[in-house]
Amino acid sequence: MKQLLIISGKGGTGKTTIAGAFIKLLQAKAYADCDVDAPNLHLISNHTVTEERKDYFGLPKAHIDINLCIECGLCEESCRFDAIHHGQRYYIDSYACEGCGVCKYVCPTGAISLREQRAGELMLYRNNAVFSTAQLEMGNGTSGMLVSEVKKQMKESAADDVGVAIIDGSPGIGCPVIASLSGVDLALIVAEPSISGINDMQRIIETARQFGTKLAVCVNKYDTNLKNTQTIEEFCKDSEIIFVGKIPYDKKAVTAINDGKSIVDIDCPAGIAVKKVFDNTIKIIGKL
Amino acid sequence: MANKKIAILSGKGGTGKTLVSVNLAAAEGNSYYVDCDVEEPNGHLFFKPKIIKKKDIFVKIPNIDNSLCSGCRECVEFCKFNALAYGRQVIVFEEVCHSCGGCMLVCPTKAISEKDKKIGVIEEGVSDEVKTISGIMNTGEVSGVPIIKELLNIIKDVEGLVFIDCPPGSACVVMESVKDADYCILVAEPTVFGAHNLAMVHRLVSLFGKKCGVVLNKCETGFNPSEDFCIKNNIEILARVPFDNDLGSLNSEGKIAVRENYKNKDLFYSLLSTVKEAVK
């Protein structure tokens, strides 16, 4: 099974819209939403089956047993994450707690233990295709680990004859993106032709390169700035990154998405353009 | 004017957080613009500030003195993040280390001390009357939280309005950015994705008891799922920014609408008044 990851650096460039189109065009038998922070792919994937849900536990977090606590304050002093406070009693801010165990170590009475804490939920939709997704409880860390779980769930549930799996990634360049990059065969970067978009695209390319991932770039909403689109095309040529095409800004695309459809389900310029981008991208994967 | 922190967040990326924060700061003039989206900071591309101060941001990483190490492996066993291993000596894995200081504490021979690892930089600058403070994380680093903590520390007690441009999503970096906010502006776009993520960040700011209002961006005629969400949940709509090619072009070129010849700049001045009323 080959894996195609769709990422962007900047948010709002159209990853999920394009992922949805690719899934439709490919008739993908396996796909995943690795934007566990703000998953959106399920809103257009039209699954009629009920999903299987599984709790996700991140790192265990500290917990103070007030019956054993003598309020010496050593825990608060030693915590590097500002996760222990005291009012009427000493308590842990579980959003700030990183589960390092230092407070448990320094506590003279053994009042602190590390407890499993539900940090989110994994969902799996299964019929003739498998769709793996998750939602991280807000404020949590360990998004990287949950991303790995989403991919693992997809790989384990996918049929043996899946050719290409499509993975919708998240914005940014941090841990969840790094975790999504792991083991993928090709990362397609969806760029936006704005100053911010170009800047962010360069940073995600720099990040992905550190992990040795093969890259391709497409420009979405290209006609909002032709000059910047050209800048991106030239950048790709100079950096030896394959440019797989451009998609125009299309109001009909918004209507399709709001109706829970993909842009290739309706007749629109964006749909026609994304098909070309898709063909070029699949050609690259075929050669890998 | 008293210190008031206004966080601008969205859940979904690309809805217009930076557009709103940059223009509000520019409209106010003598104010602060803080870029907490340290993974992909964009505000400086609009302000093009004159940088007056740079500060490297470090985290602490264990440093092993092998001459003191007895090979007991207490540190390896203690580390919850698998950042230490023992082959023929202790090996430290810097990028997995969370800087908790635990290994240093448990070492019976005091063989572990700490050294600094740079993860990014904070740049302070000025652009006309606006004071800009941007955090930039080095690529390859996994978390910008230490940079955000320092950004918020810098503006903690400053005079005047502070506009905090937050990262997308709702994970720990966002929480860190809104922690001390006096008011939250949620920016939403008229798509189902936008509405879905708006619901998510609204839950987050409510959890923290933050007063908030919504700016509906890229508005057009027709059903707006984000507007619908606000109405159904009694959330104040602060402004409706219409979808406008001119605004889009200016933004795409890295220009600040209120500083240009933009026909609708009143919109941002209006929004600024509304927000100032809300934080009184």
Place this chain on the structure above:
Amino acid sequence: MRIAIPVNEKDLKSGVCPSFGRAPYYLIYETNDKTSIFLDNIAAQSAGGAGIKAAQLLLDNEVKVIIAPRYGENAAKVLVDANVIVYRNIDGSAEDNIKAYENKKLDILADIHPGHHNHGK
């Protein structure tokens, strides 16, 4: 001398697991008396640094040779420090790979990937 192979099932006929750090089990084969045991990979549940913990687990079980399809630079650091040799596996079961090793048909695994950094943050 002990050889370790990441495997999908607790069976000599099992296929070799494509992941080193997050394989469900390791086959530990003792060449002296040709016995096998299977270790549960406690590193697989790690938020991060799985390769590091997995390498440590194998070192602590006195493994001197590993046969795997790939491993990351973090695991490499640990293994190199302890002079463990890693060979690239051939297609086939764990059993096939043991035979290939004994017949000196395996190549050293030189392809170390940059690591996945999917840890708890």
